[in-house]
Amino acid sequence: MPLDNSGLREEILKLKEERHAIILSHNYQRDEVQEIADFVGDSLELSRTASTVKCDVIVFAGVNFMAESASILSPEKTVLLTELDACCPMADMIRVDSPRPIKKSFPGFDNPPSYVYPAEFTLRDIKAGNPGVPVVTYVNTTADVKAESDVCCTSANIVKVIESLPDEKVICIPDKNLAMWAARNTNKQVIAWDGFCHVHERVTPEDVRKARAEHLGAVLMAHPECRIEVLEMADHVTSTSGMLRFAKASTAKEFIVGTEIGLMYRLRKENPEKIFYPLRKDMICPNMKKTTLKSILRALKENNYIVKVPEHIRVPAKRALDRMLEIK
Ligand code: 13P
Ligand code: SF4
Numbered sequence: 001m002p003l004d005n006s007g008l009r010e011e012i013l014k015l016k017e018e019r020h021a022i023i024l025s026h027n028y029q030r031d032e033v034q035e036i037a038d039f040v041g042d043s044l045e046l047s048r049t050a051s052t053v054k055c056d057v058i059v060f061a062g063v064n065f066m067a068e069s070a071s072i073l074s075p076e077k078t079v080l081l082t083e084l085d086a087c088c089p090m091a092d093m094i095r096v097d098s099p100r101p102i103k104k105s106f107p108g109f110d111n112p113p114s115y116v117y118p119a120e121f122t123l124r125d126i127k128a129g130n131p132g133v134p135v136v137t138y139v140n141t142t143a144d145v146k147a148e149s150d151v152c153c154t155s156a157n158i159v160k161v162i163e164s165l166p167d168e169k170v171i172c173i174p175d176k177n178l179a180m181w182a183a184r185n186t187n188k189q190v191i192a193w194d195g196f197c198h199v200h201e202r203v204t205p206e207d208v209r210k211a212r213a214e215h216l217g218a219v220l221m222a223h224p225e226c227r228i229e230v231l232e233m234a235d236h237v238t239s240t241s242g243m244l245r246f247a248k249a250s251t252a253k254e255f256i257v258g259t260e261i262g263l264m265y266r267l268r269k270e271n272p273e274k275i276f277y278p279l280r281k282d283m284i285c286p287n288m289k290k291t292t293l294k295s296i297l298r299a300l301k302e303n304n305y306i307v308k309v310p311e312h313i314r315v316p317a318k319r320a321l322d323r324m325l326e327i328k
Contacts, residue, residue, distance in 0.1 A: 004153075008293040009036055015300040021057035023296060024049060026066060027240040028262035033061045040266065042241035044154040048325060050074055059299050059306075063088045066278040067307040068143045072317045075309075082295040084305045086287045088241055091140045094121050094174040098146055100275065121193075123148050126171055130191060136161055136176060137172045137320060140197075143309045144317050145173070146317035155224045156239035158182045161189070166328050171281040177201070181224040199260050199285045200225035207280050208233045211256045220259030220290035221246060222279070234258060244308045244321050247271055260285050 013036075016023065024046055025037035033038045039049050043066065050058060057078045060067035065088055068082040079255035094137035115223035123145055127135065136158070146152060153161040153172075159182055162170055170188055172179035174195030205228050212220065221243045231237050236246050240263050242316035247255055247267055257263060258279040267276045297304070309317065 005032060005293060006032070007299055008210075012036060012293065012297050012300065015061075015297070017326050019057050019300060020241075021056050021059055021300060022053050022055040023061060024053075024057045024066075024070070026062040026262075026288060027244075027266060028260040028285055029061050030262070030290060031265045032293055033291055033296065034262075034265055036296065037061060042154065042156055042239045044156040044239065045152070045241055046070075046071065047139065047321065050079075051321075051325060053229060057300075059296055061296060062086070063091075063285075064307070065091045065140055065142060069139060069146075069321060070144070071307045071309050072143060072314050073321060075314060078303070079307045080303065081307050082299050083250050084288040086290045088140050088197075090175060090195050090197045091142055091145075091195060094193055095121055096144050104301055107198060109177045116277065122136060124174070126191070130169070130171060133169050133171050133191065134165050134167050135173065136165075136234055137173055138175050139321075139324075141174060143317045146315070146320050147313045149173075149320045150323070152320045154172070154239060156242055157324065157327060159185045160327055161324060162188055175225055177213065177231075178224045180228045181237065184228070197225040197285075199214045199283050200258075201227060203258060203280055203283070205229050205231050205233060210276050211277065211279050215254060215256055218254035218275075218277060219250060219252040220256045220258060220279070223260075226258055230258065236275065243267070244270060247274065247276070259283065281287040288290055 021038045025034050025040045027042055047069050051097055058070050060070055060084050061078045063086045064081055064144050067079050071079040091102035134150040137146055139152050143208040151161055162182055171191045176194055178190045179190050189268050200223055208230055220234045221236045222231055224237050244266055252274045256277050256279050260283050261278050291301040
């Protein structure tokens with residue numbers, strides 16, 4: 001007989017206790033997944049929690065780079081990714097190795113990064129073309145890319161991370177939108193990569209005009225993975241948890257939300273007296289939605305899918321993550 005959600009929940013809670021496990025969920029997960037998680041947060045909060053939480057098993061309801069980071073930071077724990085193919089297409093847009101080093105200038109920006117490298121290049125190409133320039137790597141990358149980087153960042157701390165470096169020039173990979181936004185907010189020269197998040201990249205200035213016309217006076221929050229022309233039209237640009245904090249502290253009553261719709265669950269739950277409208281209803285990350293309560297139960301029961309990073313990659317990748325986590 002199929003279990004309803006309450007049956008599934010009960011089984012998960014029982015197994016979780018038996019296995020001394022903790023469930024971590026990203027803010028974009030399904031409502032019921034966020035509801036059963038021990039901790040729900042943005043990428044930075046999840047990395048911090050993974051590095052400090054006391055447990056034997058971390059069940060990661062998110063996408064693969066997040067579980068990888070948890071395993072890099074806490075190698076003594078069993079880290080389980082709830083769905084094997086829950087990936088981040090942006091993370092797959094940059095690889096460490098491959099041929100063809102060409103540079104392409106990026107037109108149309110007053111304060112642009114010097115270059116945006118197209119995605120057919122490799123991280124080694126960009127490093128070879130810019131000797132000595134530190135690499136600031138968005139956590140939305142694979143472990144081997146992190147291992148070749150100087151320091152990691154998230155959408156919540158990229159400006160702080162760049163400013164913590166003594167260098168005047170930095171390489172920011174792989175999200176061109178996040179890199180350009182960071183370039184606007186620091187005095188440093190930023191060399192970017194041509195990666196993007198398909199969920200945020202699809203939002204256009206026309207979508208912003210339409211949403212603003214439909215919800216007059218609503219405050220527009222946008223994630224820095226949106227295009228720079230969209231970010232310029234926003235009232236507040238921040239990470240997913242940054243939006244939660246901003247909406248709570250704001251005296252405004254209505255908000256347009258420029259990020260994946262999974263965040264609406266916490267926004268509405270934590271601010272029942274306020275109204276939240278999605279900037280676009282189709283801002284849905286299919287990979288974030290792969291995890292269900294059934295996936296969590298299966299992960300705990302069958303002990304899969306174990307994420308383990310080989311030591312020769314884990315150690316340098318941890319250095320880049322630790323350097324980020326040291327920045328308060
Ligand atoms: P944050 O939750 O860190 O803002 O990240 C958004 C994202 O796209 C994660 O994949
Ligand atoms: Fe990757 Fe975008 Fe999905 Fe985040 S929302 S996991 S960046 S595709």
